[in-house]
Amino acid sequence: MKQRVVITGMGVVSPIGNSVAEFSQNLLAGVSGVGRITLFDASALPTSIAAEVKWSGPILRDRKITFARKAAAQAWRAATATGPLAGDGRLSIGMGLELFSLEDVARAREPGFALPESSRERLLFLQTPSDLSAYAISDEYGMQRPPIIHVSACAAGTDAIGAAFRQIASGRCTWMLAGGADSMINPLGLGGFCKLNALSTRNDEPARASRPFDRGRDGFVLGEGAGMMVLESLDSARQRGAEIFAEIIGYGNSFDAHGISEPHPEARGAIAAMRRALADAGFEPEAVDCINAHGTSTPKNDPVETLAIKQVFGARAAKIPVCATKSMIGHLISAAGAVEAVAAVAGLRSGKVHPTLNLDEADPACDLDYVPGTARHFPHRVVLSNSFAFGGQNASIILQRYEGGTGP
Numbered sequence: 001m002k003q004r005v006v007i008t009g010m011g012v013v014s015p016i017g018n019s020v021a022e023f024s025q026n027l028l029a030g031v032s033g034v035g036r037i038t039l040f041d042a043s044a045l046p047t048s049i050a051a052e053v054k055w056s057g058p059i060l061r062d063r064k065i066t067f068a069r070k071a072a073a074q075a076w077r078a079a080t081a082t083g084p085l086a087g088d089g090r091l092s093i094g095m096g097l098e099l100f101s102l103e104d105v106a107r108a109r110e111p112g113f114a115l116p117e118s119s120r121e122r123l124l125f126l127q128t129p130s131d132l133s134a135y136a137i138s139d140e141y142g143m144q145r146p147p148i149i150h151v152s153a154c155a156a157g158t159d160a161i162g163a164a165f166r167q168i169a170s171g172r173c174t175w176m177l178a179g180g181a182d183s184m185i186n187p188l189g190l191g192g193f194c195k196l197n198a199l200s201t202r203n204d205e206p207a208r209a210s211r212p213f214d215r216g217r218d219g220f221v222l223g224e225g226a227g228m229m230v231l232e233s234l235d236s237a238r239q240r241g242a243e244i245f246a247e248i249i250g251y252g253n254s255f256d257a258h259g260i261s262e263p264h265p266e267a268r269g270a271i272a273a274m275r276r277a278l279a280d281a282g283f284e285p286e287a288v289d290c291i292n293a294h295g296t297s298t299p300k301n302d303p304v305e306t307l308a309i310k311q312v313f314g315a316r317a318a319k320i321p322v323c324a325t326k327s328m329i330g331h332l333i334s335a336a337g338a339v340e341a342v343a344a345v346a347g348l349r350s351g352k353v354h355p356t357l358n359l360d361e362a363d364p365a366c367d368l369d370y371v372p373g374t375a376r377h378f379p380h381r382v383v384l385s386n387s388f389a390f391g392g393q394n395a396s397i398i399l400q401r402y403e404g405g406t407g408p
Helices: 020-029 063-079 102-108 119-126 129-140 153-169 187-195 234-240 268-281 301-319 333-350
Strands: 005-013 089-095 148-150 175-183 224-233 246-255 290-292 382-388 393-400
Touching: 005 020, 005 063, 005 153, 005 175, 005 234, 005 333, 020 333, 063 089, 063 129, 063 175, 063 224, 063 333, 089 129, 089 153, 089 333, 148 153, 153 175, 153 224, 153 246, 153 333, 153 382, 153 393, 175 333, 224 234, 224 333, 246 268, 246 333, 268 301, 268 382, 268 393, 290 333, 301 382, 333 382, 333 393
Parallel strands: 089 148, 089 175, 290 382
Antiparallel strands: 005 224, 005 246, 175 224, 246 393, 382 393
C-alpha cells in the first residue's frame, strides 16, 4: 500500500534569505534579490547582474557545496527537533555539474602547488561538486545507503524531491533528505548563458530584470542557492510527534528531447509532467488550487508554460493563481525546483500566494492570473510546482496542506 509522505524539515539558502523564515517573509513581501554581480568582474559580458546569495561565512571548495550543507543542516535541525529519525535514511540531491571549479583550476596552476597531504582532504579536492555534496552530507548525517544524484538541469531539484517521495511512498525508505543546490554565477557559467542569449541584459535596472510573463521580458536572471527537505512517512512522523509542514502527494516527470535550450512548442513534455503528477496523486485537475510556475522570464518558456497549463486545466486555468518565484530570486538552475517547493509550502502555511514581480503588461500569449505585484490572501489546500529544463526534461510535484495535527 502506498505510504503517505510528509515534509518534517526544510532549509533554504537564497538571494532573499538564508533561513526558511527570512526567505518566506521576503517572498511574501515581494523583495527582489537581484543586483549587480560582486563575485567577479562581469563588466566585459552583456549581462552584469544576477541574484547572489549574501554570504559572509567560509566557503568549502565551491559555493553550491556550502549552500547544500547549510540548507541540509537547517532541514535536519527542524526534522529532529522532537527526536531522532527512525531507521536508515538516504540522500536525493540535484546538483549542477562542474569537473573543477575555477578556483581549483587557478590554485592548481600556482607555482609549487601540491595536493593536500591527508587522504580525506585529497578526496575532497579531487571530487566533483556533485560527488562532494553527496559525500559530505551523507557522511555528516550517517547515511550509508547510496545517494541518488540528479543532473536534469533546471528540473533536478524537483526530480530529487520526487524521487525521494517515491522511495518513501513505496516503502523502500522511512525518511530521506532531498533537494538541490547550484551556483553558476562565475565567468564560465554566466558567459555560457550569455552566449546562448538566454539572460536579461537589463543591467541598469537589476531588480526589474526578471519579468516572467511580461511583454517586455528579455531573458532570465541567473541565481544561486539551495533548498533541502526532510521527507518522511506519515506514520513515522506521527510516532515521533514531529511537526509536519506539508504533504507531498504526487510527482510526474517527462523527457521530450525537443531541443537543448528551448521547450517543445506544443508543450508536450510540460503537459505530460503535470498530468503524470495529477495521476500519481489520484487527482482530477479541479483539485489544484494554485500553481508555482517555472516562469523563467524567457521569450519562449513563458508562453509555452501558459499553453501547457491551459491544456491541462482547460477553461478553469484562468481562475487558478499562478506565481513565479524566479521574479524575485532569479533562476537557481539545479536548485530552482527545490527552493520553489519551499516557496510552495510557505504559501500553503500562510494562506497566501506570493507575487510575480515586474509584471507591468502581460504578453498577449500569457493571459492567466499571475498574481502581479503583491501577495494575495488566498487560503489554498493544493499547489502544483513546475520545473521545465533544458533538453526537454520536465518535472512537476503536487503538495498539500497537512491538516492532521502532530503527534501519534
